[in-house]
Amino acid sequence: MATAKAKSSSAGKIKIDKSQKLELYRIMSECRALQQRAYDLFMQNLVKGTTHLGQGQEAIAAAFGFAMREDDYTFNTYRGHNHNYVRGVSMTSILGELMGRDIGQLRGKGGSMHITDSSKGAMGSYAIIGAHMPIAAGAAWSAQYRGTEQVACCFFGDGTTNIGTFHEALNFAKIWELPVVYICENNQYMEYTPIGDVTAVEHPAADRASAYGLEPILVDGNDVEVMYETAMAALEKARKGGGPTLIEALTYRHHGHSRADPGKYRPDDEVKEWKENRDPLYGYRAKLLGEGIDEAELAKIDANTEKMIDEATEAAKNSPPPPAEIAYTDVFADGGAEWRN
């Protein structure tokens, strides 16, 4: 298969100090705990509907969450709990939403696939493949028009690179030089089909960057520091009027696609390799220890994470289901659903 040679990020190395490293670790560890808990709750039949989890993909969300400005915009998919969490949506809100409780971020009206809090820049989780890519361009257009130097970051999967909106959004973003960063989380699979089986190029995003006048950027999405550098470079470029960036971050989902999918369509040794040797969280833990960071510091973070997730679980469990009347609210801006007089 003919493929353009993708280059690694040209982001210059930036200095990441110890406190920043601990922050990156903390965020990833909280994401992991949140996702693992969601899984456990699903298996206990406490989650309504569906879930799409992001264990194994935390480095991407964590790095961007850490790098973004408070008023930047995040657009993510149904596999978006990590992305919402890193922008400040609480564990309780997320678990509550999955469990269909009144305390849930959307009071159960949206569910796992639609978590949103635009007051925190978490501009929504989108469940139709690719639909959010042009919407993110629109938010970036708005920022450009208003002159705010805000940047929109839009996360999507490898499978999403084959749908029409990918193409339309990237062309659009480039011709107007919009402050938007598109991040393809290439976890190698769409639902059950390997991305290579259905894609004309090897690197579904990076090998297509040139079709939009963009540099190909292919990075290790499980190395949180590489991701952080890549994020910082793209954000800065966008903020300074340098236009859009398309990043392909190689990663892997530890679990199946959704719900209880055991992911059996994947070779055992592939799963093993990614889980044991390329886990973004444990790998980073090992790296930090190797750099001389005290185990106790990390253990303290871990313990705090445990406590947070347990408290959030309790809070969510203790919340009642939403009241009936909210079924009929917020179709229109007047708060109601009335279509006639």
Next chain:
Amino acid sequence: MATAKAKSSSAGKIKIDKSQKLELYRIMSECRALQQRAYDLFMQNLVKGTTHLGQGQEAIAAAFGFAMREDDYTFNTYRGHNHNYVRGVSMTSILGELMGRDIGQLRGKGGSMHITDSSKGAMGSYAIIGAHMPIAAGAAWSAQYRGTEQVACCFFGDGTTNIGTFHEALNFAKIWELPVVYICENNQYMEYTPIGDVTAVEHPAADRASAYGLEPILVDGNDVEVMYETAMAALEKARKGGGPTLIEALTYRHHGHSRADPGKYRPDDEVKEWKENRDPLYGYRAKLLGEGIDEAELAKIDANTEKMIDEATEAAKNSPPPPAEIAYTDVFADGGAEWRN
């Protein structure tokens, strides 16, 4: 703007003999006459609805029409009269359709934008930008499945390269290695907007070929012999199981986008350059004379063309409008429109 360097067709030179040259000339001259007559009839208020003409773009249609096998498939756009004509749809059928006469190819039910004759491999003219690109892939898939070595040729404009179906169709065609040839007729404009204003790369098709694992092919669409070589190479490749080809052919429309559009959004000297120095028909005429072909031979073709178009015009004019009852036929395969019992 960063653009992948587009290469010219790698098609090996093939020998085009005199009779073939005269055929190419004849086909182009008939296309020109057909389009010019359609324009005149429009200005006389004899055309119902709209027209999109292809004066200036004849070389592409003529070369492909001449190169294709009788059972190959053509898919084209609303700007498709030439493409239908070269597959054997008669001048009378085409003009009759434009004029809304019973003798029209579709008896007036489709109109100028939808001329079709699948018995001749003219698989339809499509008026929604890009919609036919996946349909052509489907016809190619069918040919591949049936093992017939038929090839589908799909023509579209430069503006069409920015819509989602372009992307989906090309990826699809490549992953299944379908026998389909996609030909972008880059006439530099969408309706009134220059393609460069809204496209992230310089060559809207060729600079994107690599995104689908394809070779970039950029050719002079107004040189009928270059087009013929390019067509032959792509058809042969597809027929032999070599998969799809994407060709960008540079050309220009002499008239406005549609109907009476005078095309005033284009610089005068640009129009002049293309009309006077790069006319595919007159240029080829001059070339053939330069190669020693007798003026009388070409004049004979011209005269025959004149006669044909006049006869076709008369036949169309003499045909009545279609009868009322056909408004209610052919919604369903039983010939009728009944949705209830």
Next chain:
Amino acid sequence: MAKLSYREAVAAAMAQEMRLDDRVIFLGEDVGAAGGVFKATLGLFDEFGPTRVRDTPISEQAILGATMGAAMTGLRPIAEIMFSDFFGVCWDTVVNEIAKARYMTNGDHETPLVIRSANGGGARFGAQHSQSIENWAMAVPGIKVVAPSNAYDVKGLLAASIRDPDPVLFFEQKAMYGNKCEVPEGELVIPLGEAATPREGTDVTIVALANMVPKSLKAAEILEKEHGILCEVVDPRTLVPLDTKTILASVEKTGRLVTVEENPRLCGWGAEIASIVGEELFWNLDAPITRITTPHIPLPSVDVLEDLVIPSVERIVDTISKMD
């Protein structure tokens, strides 16, 4: 008051609102420098410049996605989808994103935007450029649907749509772009959700929309003159919100209802109105509710066939004159 054409009223409303509110921006294919393929936005590019009036590529999903993203982040964008038939290529953005955003997010997302589009037949453009799809839009909860029948309403309703905090699909009937009527030069805003009653009558209520309104008015004249039947013509103007009060009050008075719909029959807006009136005024109806629609077929291109299938003045007269 000056006479304005339906197309001029579009530009007038947009200019009125763009002068008042610089959050209002406009995008679409060939809408800027060229003023739109129907010339309905002539002058806006010159007045407001290329940052507020933007030409786009042929990327309808990007156009509407960008519109939504801009609306979510503080702007009030107006998008043009050149022909309403092209909603097919960006229907997801309308129905799954724009229409559902507020509800799914428990009220978080704001999507104040307008999508204008040339709708309807009569121009001999064939099946892919002539559809009346206001009923597709009506079927989707979360969007407002406007379809004006004259230049006055175009100006007032488009201005109201731009100010509206909800997403609005604004259908311009392309065969009416040249129609003129008196339109005030000053600020004009007509609230969404109020039907007009351009003709009063006591015998039959005709509910008609867009280009079916002038046809119904013409038919009503003939019916009065030739048959002594007094028709009341109600133009809902907006399908969502729907002014059922005006419709119900009219049918309560006349006891008879005819809908005149340009859309192919099945699941047209007239079916919805018929089901409401049939249920709520069951005991008041003196005759069956009758729907005059385009038959359930794609539109043919040629004039003789197109004129045959779209409801005509003759068909309206004929149907009503034969009612019980």
Next chain:
Amino acid sequence: MAKLSYREAVAAAMAQEMRLDDRVIFLGEDVGAAGGVFKATLGLFDEFGPTRVRDTPISEQAILGATMGAAMTGLRPIAEIMFSDFFGVCWDTVVNEIAKARYMTNGDHETPLVIRSANGGGARFGAQHSQSIENWAMAVPGIKVVAPSNAYDVKGLLAASIRDPDPVLFFEQKAMYGNKCEVPEGELVIPLGEAATPREGTDVTIVALANMVPKSLKAAEILEKEHGILCEVVDPRTLVPLDTKTILASVEKTGRLVTVEENPRLCGWGAEIASIVGEELFWNLDAPITRITTPHIPLPSVDVLEDLVIPSVERIVDTISKMD
């Protein structure tokens, strides 16, 4: 006869037809090796192999475009659109290409194809994965629309759809995939356009579709037992062609009509049926036609709210027991 689930009946019908006719091929996302996300096509990949059962990229426009192209050139393809909500991203191919091809070309194009899709709510998937859009399809001339309510009908109607020379949209109600009933193992084909009457009665006609059929049957039981009301339940099974004869005959007998629709109210298929019955049986009706629908809102995700808004057995009982 063996009991088959609704999902097993899908695979059974497809296998039946694929064995008989090698022009029948199948494509969609994750439909092959994985057997589909709803496991409705398990076994087909193993039996018919990767040239007849093909996994595609996430490219719905390419899927349906390719389906149409294959149908135009001699094959009889079946496509899967995973959730019917995703018709939004490929609606153009359905409404502008597939539905209009034959008409626009004066009968030239043949498009024998089937598009299967998981439709409807009840799985707590939220507003973008739960819609009932059979009314969207019904509004478009040129396609047939099927929506079976049990495994027996799935097998027979899907087989007929595959054999049909016209394009068919085949809606599988996703909450019903596990429902079982007796289904013959041998060849089964049920003609399109024939309603079923799973329960006879003399007082009220209930017209219900898909998952609303079992709910209506349950309600009818309760209405008989607790209120002495004898309901006749008619399941149109196909919306196009529509078996108006059966519906009209039933209402002629009962004098009362209730539609039970899962779709949001406006322009639902029930409105169309109400407008037909209201017009043609005006003098036979003893009470207003009543429509029981999901309110005109997007679907909420959480179970308590979803159950509240989709028509329930209780709401059907309640509405009918209070009818005039």
